Amino acid sequence: MALSAKMLLRQGQSLVMTPQLLQAIKLLQYSSIELAAFVEEELERNPLLERVEDGPDPKATGIDALSEATNAENAPLSSGDPAEGDWSEPQLAVSTEALAESLGTEVENAFDGEPDLNPAAEQNKLEALGLSDTAWSGSGGAESSGEAANIEAYIAEQTTLSDHLGAQLAVATRDPVERMIGLAIIDSIDEAGYLRESAENLAERLGAAPSRVEQVIALVQTFEPTGIGARDLAECLALQLRELDRYDPAMQAMVAHLPLVARRDFAALRKICGVDDEDLSDMLAEIRRLDPKPGRAFGGSIVQPVAPDVIVRAARDGSWLIELNSEALPRVLVNQTYAATVSRKGVADEDKTFMSQCLQTANWLTKSLEQRARTILKVSTEIVRRQDAFLALGVEHLRPLNLKNIADAVGLHESTVSRVTSNKYMSTPRGLFELKYFFTASIAAHGGGDAHSAEAVRFKIKQMIDAEAPEAILSDDAIVERLKEQDIDIARRTVAKYRESLKIPSSVERRREKQALSARSA
Incomplete structure (x- = not known):
């Protein structure tokens, strides 16, 4: 069979990710420290980018335009006792005088109190x-005197x-x-x-x-x-x-x-x-x-403090005030005046091409920073809406939550929500938490109602076992039946798994232990 060369024309579809799109995805999942380092590199590389504190030109455009572009609507919900009512509509009021005010927010220290140890x-x-x-002669930080410099200390993390x-x-x-x-x-x-x-x-x-x-x-x-x-x-x-x-x-x-x-x-x-x-x-x-x-x-290495990306405060009316942390948002702008001046002068084609690329990159960066800020605020707002019970009543009231719940609510893909919640932190009255920690597994309701948090179910199982009498030890099947009475649909093997995760022995071992303790006390 003879081989021959032919030219064929085919039509097809494929997904092509441009370098800028790839960079935008990375930008979304950067932590505040990584983002600051990336923006610093761009400031050194691009002559059209400037920091806001460097004295912005009135004709320049940049991240400050975010305050005009993102006037998100305030969403005040009914206030009242958080222990009552439907948790699906928690108290919430998003602070959105665009992001202009959020860019000027000061971070409050979430960890108050003096150390008990002097x-x-x-x-x-x-x-x-x-x-x-x-x-002391044990292991510790090396003394600087009389010892050669340790090169590995500068290389290994x-x-x-x-x-x-x-x-x-x-x-x-x-x-x-x-x-x-x-x-x-x-x-x-x-x-x-x-x-x-x-x-x-x-x-x-x-x-x-x-x-x-x-x-x-x-x-x-x-x-x-x-x-x-x-x-x-x-x-x-x-x-x-x-x-x-x-x-x-x-x-x-x-x-x-x-x-x-x-x-x-x-x-x-x-x-x-x-x-x-x-x-x-x-x-x-x-x-x-x-x-x-x-x-x-x-060692005594310098600890890099974590700056919250989002700050949540309690409002006077019982709602929650959500805003971005200005210290975690790089503030850059594009010097349009300088770009126009260079383009009017008789410069070489290579210089014009370079300046055109710089202008395109600078505009892309400012728009990407704006979009990143909007997305973080949107996702954080929905997390606060879903986990209002935790903020109001404490850690035992975490609600079941997954990426799909947030993605469906804010109109984003799950992968986007995953990137947004990675390496991002939220300062709340309860402390500083990574956004990932607000996601917990859910247990279906027996009657088809609202799902229950896996942690809440674990807590109920522990309460049942702690309250059982030596002569009435609950088996895993009995716990399943009691949970069904509380409208919690759960399998026996799941109860056993949760019981083991709590380091609680089986019903046989518990019966033996409690009977021995009661006999000893008698």
Whole structure:
């Protein structure tokens, strides 16, 4: 069979993504820090782009035009007691005097309250115990004197303490409420590894039960490095001693009387701990081998603060005020005057081509920034509308939510919503949260009504099991029936999965444990 060359004409359809379209997609999912770095590069590369604070030309156009282009409608809804009424129409009032006012918004600190631990007093205590940085021989930050520069420190990316703990939290629990509480706890841990906010303050801010917060603090304290999340030096040492299985009554007494250790009052320590001189010497040596600052293993690198992209405030009428954070929005403009001046002069064709490309790129960037801001505000507004119960009543009232719910409501594709909610943060009266954390799984209603949040169902299961009597232990099937009575349609295997995620044993094991406890108390 002979081969021959032929020319054929075919018609077809294909999706072609231009470089600008690809860049626009990346721009949408950039965090505020990445966006600022990208805009900074464009400012250096493009002579027609200028910062607003550089003295804008009155004939220039740019991101400030967003205030004229995006007069979104205010959407005030009926106010009243948030505990009553239909959650499908929560209280909401979007602050939209375009984005002009939102561009001038100042960020409020979402984490109030002073740390319970006095750093200076703790440092003095460490030095008295022989556990200060200068006396400590464990792993830590390298001294700059007498050591050669570490080239790898300038190349390899170092894991921060917050990232390290966050990765462990993601593995330790799949509960969205525990994850929110855990992230707030991790944010309150300083670089030495100590928790600087009390459980009461965290519970009040998040709207959670103090016992639930204490439960998550205990979970975080099981993470590596051992001793992390302690409220004071005594608790930090106790956590490490428990890990070593050395927290016996004598050691407990010594940890409870650290001031005596600092004063070297050995006579009093022998009497309190009930040990002789040899045992006391061994206990002191064991104390000195512990790490009083477990967080410093991750170095003292500069922590990059997270700037919220969206700020949510409570209005006087009970609604919510939503606005963009001006500090997270780069403010650039296009110098049209300079572009017109260059085009009128007799310049070479190459220069004209260059300036034309610069003008096109600058116009594209300003429009993309405007579109990005509009999309973030639109998606955030819908998230607040759906999660109003969480903002009003606390973390136990998270509603089921997924990307499709938001995409359908705002008229965007799910992939676009996914990009918008990645690496974007919302400052609320409950704290600072990534937009991703407002999405939780849902459980269908038995009667066809509104779906229930998976977390709310977990909470109900835990309440049922906590309230059960030793002679009336609930099986998974019995829990299913009780949930159906509350209009929650759930399978038995799902109940078992949720029960195991809460670390609750089976009905057989619970019956054995509770009967043993009741017999012991009798």
